[in-house]
Amino acid sequence: MLEQEMEMDVGDPVKASNLLRLIKQLLLEKAYDGVRMLFQSAQESERNTQLLPHIAMELYHDVCSENLTDEVNSQEPELFDCCDELLKLLAKYAPLQELMLELMERLEESSSINVFGAYLRALQVVLQRQGRDKPQAVEWSLQSIVTRLKELPLPQYLSEGYDEAQARLIEQNEQVEDLLAHYITVGLFRQPLRDEILQDLQPPFQTFRDCGLNRRNIFTCFFIQLLGRPLALLEMSHVKKDLTRTYVQQVTKSLTQDATQFLGDPFYLLNLVEQRARWQRKLDPSKGVYEMSCRNVFLIEEKLPLHAVAMYYHSLFVGNQLPPNAPRIYAPLFLFETIVYLAEVLLRQQEPPLQYCGLRLVEHLLSTLQDSVPTSSLQLDVHKRFCEALCKIVGYSPQVSLRQLGLHVLRQFILAFDDHGKYLILKNLLGTLQHDGLMGYLGGMYKDLVNKALEESGPLPEVFSGKLFQEMLLLCVCVLPHDVKSDLLLHSDRLCHALNILRYFAVRDKKDVTGFWQALPEIEKELLDPLGKALNFSMAHYKAYKERVEKGQSASDDELMQRQLNMLAVNISNSGMAGGDADSKLPDIGRQEKLDVLASSITSLETLQSLYLRASEIIEQSTRLRRIANPSNA
Template sequence: MSDTVDVVDLVSKLLDSGKYKEVLSVHNDEKYASSFKDNCWDMISVAVSKIQDETIVIKPSLYSTCEELLAIIVQKATPEEALLEFIEQVEVAKNDAQFGIVLTPLQQLLKKLTAKRGRSLEWSLNSISTYVENIPTPEFQLEGKARLLAECDPDIRRIIRVYSLIPPFYQPFIEELKAPESNVRTKQIIAAFLISLLGKPLIYLDLDVENNEQSEARLCCATIVKDICSLEKNILKFLEYVEICNKPDSKLKSVSDEEKAPYDHKEKLNMLTLSGLYYVVLASQFDLPDNAIPQVYTTEYVVHTGLLCVIYLLNCPEYGPQSKGLTLCQALVKRLSTNASQTLLSAAVHFNLCKALINVAIFSSYDSLRKTAVNTIRNHINCFEYGGRCMLIKYIISTSNHSGMIGYAITQLKNAIDDAFKETEMPPCFTYPQMMDLVKKVCHMPHGAQSDLMELSDQIISVLNFLRYLVIRDKANVTGIKECYSYIESYYLTTLRNALNLSKAHYEVKLKDVREGTDLVETKVSINVGGNPLDSIPDEQKIEIINSALNCFHLMDGLVARLSECITVNNVNI
């Protein structure tokens, strides 16, 4: 036992004192030869512990000595025992230099274990996955051209550095699998590992081809994708696993981790990693082998299953996944033929997509992503025939609960009807009685005359413009809009006029109070603007806000008057 302590302690002290030649000669010393071989396990951790991120720069001799010492241990140690220690050193590495220095000896040990490599290789790759996934996720606030600076971020530089170390480790094993009698399970083990690398943290990096096609992050990703394609010729086969991940009551047989097939491990193939895979394969313009995407799958299947990945990415709060979700969504929508059948909307995925896009358009922290989400909503709507467009627009109006988004949906409805007027026959979804249903849906004031008109301003202005357009455009009453005039006047315009009168009076009293200085002494009227109380702010700002609201009310008044005039001009008996 004393010999064991002596040789390990000796090696550690020699490394600390810079006696590197002596370190590398210990195993040849008859006094320590036997003990060295018996204690290789402990010396692995000693050698690795001496390495810090800056060691290769400030103490290159120490780094190279530790490298050589680990290579000697690979030759002297019992492979199975040394393998377990190297695997653990990968998982518990305290810095990237320790992670990197262990990969080569680990690879050499695996090469020696040709007969029993399968499980050992899987353990080794799992340890690498553990280390990679524990790297902190970068979150940058850069947009537009400033995104080109992202790769200067220390966290992103670290991710790229670690990812660059991984292909040299696994590629020799891929080369061996090119033989005709190669092991299918080993092939799947490596492929599952590579797919997992497309999840955290790589998915948080900017891989947009428009920013920098030759960025280091894209080059790392390109290597991984190329190697996946070399292992699995049909990349679309993994769409099946996307479906499995979205089945809440999946009836998979309960088996131990050792009995599971490599692709059944959820820590490898899950919605994050599969979404990363299909972003790369379907949307990010990486060079793929011609046979990687076979044409035997229906467009409907590829789009609907791919949209599950889009929805998952859009529901992530970070820039990277949201951006990739939008890019993938745009690519998938383009795959649908122009005027796609509304029967495709029997799949709930389209409505779930709408919901996810609306959330990004309203709540994303990034202005560029909000704008892209709005454009993507329009593109998604417009890829369908008129019946499908109408269904999606009605869904947005019913569920978004946001005046601006509802107003945008009503504008899309107006544009769809304008396109429909160019057809030889008006689509049934835009004719009476369906038109009456549309009018009732858009002419909705949740609290009648008591509604907050400022909160609903975008929606109301869009409704008034839509109705005025329809009254003026459809003099022949193709849509049956004339049958809706009575409802528009008696329900919507009457209610809106009353609401405007109440709101204007309300705000004018408040303006008078603020100007006369009585607002601070006695609050005669309290006002919420967009749900926020108009208190505790300077009087000048209060006056500005109230005047802006009054101007908005006057605009609405004018639009109501013009709409009523248009209806009267059309000689309708209201």
């Protein structure tokens, strides 16, 4: 070995310079086979390759980088291919660090898949030479690949959300095809490197895993990072019912399997996810990293983004990529509680495809639970954050299918807990939400839970009777925040649900098993009495206003009309369907438009009034029957 190094040191610079000139001359003459013969011929190869270390960087700058362009590839493809082969060859002999920096820069700036592939093949050789040395340099090289993939242009609708019809055509989009070609090229790049590292992982394994900066961990983070954006935007299993094997699935499967092989235990990251998402660690301003994370690369967001980790577990569970030999010692409850952290991360992303993945991930984990989730689990703050993110999607997402799936998952999530857990979640949501439709739905859900308990034999659980029931009932039905002056149209959905709940318990619970009749006096005071007055006032006010409009006695900027239109604009804005300022004054509208708005408002009030009268009638009838059955309570 020492003799070879001495031979390299005393190599003839003149011969090396002559070789460089010869290569350039052959390229000018388009004698590409002649260039190849210099390094493939049995007679020439050994002598010429020994000279390459002296001219490798000159060859790179003067020949390779000059010709590895889209223009050359288009006009002189044979020259491009020859320089591509030269670059891969000189990567074996050029100064490692100097060439690595050049390749990183070129990869980030590559203008096409052809140029990207040429530099990536050279980087593959460089990283094989690098081996276990200088893992930081390896990490920077891989990061340049991630940076390039993230900068590739993509259709706008991928970020905005797409339907089934669009999903069927996604892989035919030119920009998506280019992205997938880049991913497939990266797959070819990482194969030999992956195999080398896996050979190093043969037994005996370390008892405690080294989580520091080493080649295995760097590549693990690299594989998982690639599962995040932009690949995650192409996850379309939520809209394609008859999904065949797509390129996206193939790429996702390959990356997932590689990451799993490097981790050994696919559940290994879950404990680290809990550390990152649950416990706040101090930030070291001088280093720009979290406390102690310098000893664990999996704790650093820049190295391992949580949304990418979430997509890894989405692939394992929803994509059925969990290996058969995965450990079976993890309890379903532990997996559920930990995965909720990742699902919440996905739900808080802006792109609907990622939100879908978060919902599907939780849906799958809920299906694996064999026992009810205990109330003690709610001590984890993540459940509150998850519900907040989920309710935001259910209430305001512009994607109808996303709202529907979100509502289904919310229901299944609540039902997964024991009775007391269900009660606490519903009570917290009803006490904090501002979306009337969703609050009405949750109130109806609590009513259904009580109904189910009433149909079962034995005493009612504590949360469905007595004081706790009465507290929840008041949250479900007392929805007049401003008493008689409340805007009934703004709260019409929840008021309808509330009146239906009152009608149900007045008929169903004549014996007051739940405590409904004990709560009725307060309900009458807080809801029924002021609601009756508010309905009469609102109905008279709208009808009088309609008459003024019909007679042409209403100014175009009438305050009531402006408020109604502003409320409509706010609802549209909250649903994500409008980009304007909902608080700004809307333009004047014509007489007929005003009459249409007023007619719709009056119809809504009449529907609400009908429900109110029917509920009041049923409560009055049930009250008389109770007095007849129990004269002592009269």
